[in-house]
Amino acid sequence: MAGQTIATTVRGVRVSNPGRVMYDEPRLTKLDIVRYYDRIAPAMMPHVEGRPLTLVRCGEGLRGECIYMKHSKLWAPAALTRVKIKEKTKVGDYLVIESPEALVSLAQMDILEIHTWNTRYGKVECPDRIVLDLDPGPEIAWRTVVEAARTVRELLTALGLEVFVKTTGGKGIHLVIPLAPREDWSVCLDFARAAAEALTRHDPALFTTTFAKRGRERQILIDYMRNNRTNTSVAAFSTRARAGAPVSVPLTWNELTPKLDPAKFTVASVPARVERQRADPWSGYFGSRQRLSKKAVAALDALAR
Numbered sequence: 001m002a003g004q005t006i007a008t009t010v011r012g013v014r015v016s017n018p019g020r021v022m023y024d025e026p027r028l029t030k031l032d033i034v035r036y037y038d039r040i041a042p043a044m045m046p047h048v049e050g051r052p053l054t055l056v057r058c059g060e061g062l063r064g065e066c067i068y069m070k071h072s073k074l075w076a077p078a079a080l081t082r083v084k085i086k087e088k089t090k091v092g093d094y095l096v097i098e099s100p101e102a103l104v105s106l107a108q109m110d111i112l113e114i115h116t117w118n119t120r121y122g123k124v125e126c127p128d129r130i131v132l133d134l135d136p137g138p139e140i141a142w143r144t145v146v147e148a149a150r151t152v153r154e155l156l157t158a159l160g161l162e163v164f165v166k167t168t169g170g171k172g173i174h175l176v177i178p179l180a181p182r183e184d185w186s187v188c189l190d191f192a193r194a195a196a197e198a199l200t201r202h203d204p205a206l207f208t209t210t211f212a213k214r215g216r217e218r219q220i221l222i223d224y225m226r227n228n229r230t231n232t233s234v235a236a237f238s239t240r241a242r243a244g245a246p247v248s249v250p251l252t253w254n255e256l257t258p259k260l261d262p263a264k265f266t267v268a269s270v271p272a273r274v275e276r277q278r279a280d281p282w283s284g285y286f287g288s289r290q291r292l293s294k295k296a297v298a299a300l301d302a303l304a305r
Contacts, residue, residue, distance in 0.1 A: 022061040041100035044237040050120035056113035077105035115232035126181035133223035143258040169240035178288035192224035198303035
């Protein structure tokens with residue numbers, strides 16, 4: 001497959017240079033990545049549909065340079081939707097996925113990471129989720145990351161909020177709180193910040209909100225800034241531009257154990273995992289209409305002080 005140069009078509013999308021090697025180990029071509037997104041599309045679409053995107057493009061695969069693409073004035077396949085979103089000083093052009101063909105089109109564009117806003121463009125000022133990113137320092141064991149995620153869950157559950165968990169395609173964990181899209185960005189960011197500060201106050205040796213990497217080798221950063229208006233987090237089922245072709249995967253809480261190896265979730269393994277599952281690990285997520293109650297916000301503010 002690596003030597004294949006003749007274009008092929010998947011879901012009506014013409015795939016140029018299908019034999020281009022995108023990952024060396026395991027050896028995966030552009031067509032392999034296109035077929036991954038074609039196969040995973042039914043599971044992935046609810047997570048990405050309608051959300052403004054930030055993308056990581058690797059035009060020569062991992063061997064070459066990878067660049068972040070936030071605004072999308074450049075050419076893009078017809079299957080992708082363009083939307084204009086007002087920013088602080090200008091209006092930005094963003095790409096949006098509205099169909100499986102659009103997912104395939106991103107792979108055709110040599111995209112290896114898909115990052116999404118916490119809103120959908122139809123109601124762009126009101127997030128429908130809060131994301132807390134647990135980013136462990138290099139000396140933190142996976143067992144400790146699991147324990148930390150459960151600590152965060154206990155806090156949020158005590159506030160009356162259901163939280164869902166997924167891998168990031170790295171060593172971290174994303175904790176995702178679904179919301180009815182009623183509050184604005186500032187409310188959600190303030191809540192995320194207060195949660196991070198409360199956890200840091202609870203266990204300052206383990207948790208930190210300091211973003212500088214030096215000095216937090218044995219701590220877990222709670223990255224609450226994923227909830228700022230134009231910030232993003234990697235989408236569920238997105239590939240990562242990292243060796244091994246890892247994928248961000250939704251989990252059940254029962255799956256999140258010290259024995260779990262997040263590195264096993266890859267382009268090669270994830271489609272089969274999804275197809276053999278009898279139930280969605282995030283069952284109930286998309287039907288959730290929970291809100292940030294004033295009582296919960298006040299209680300969290302008190303804990304953070």
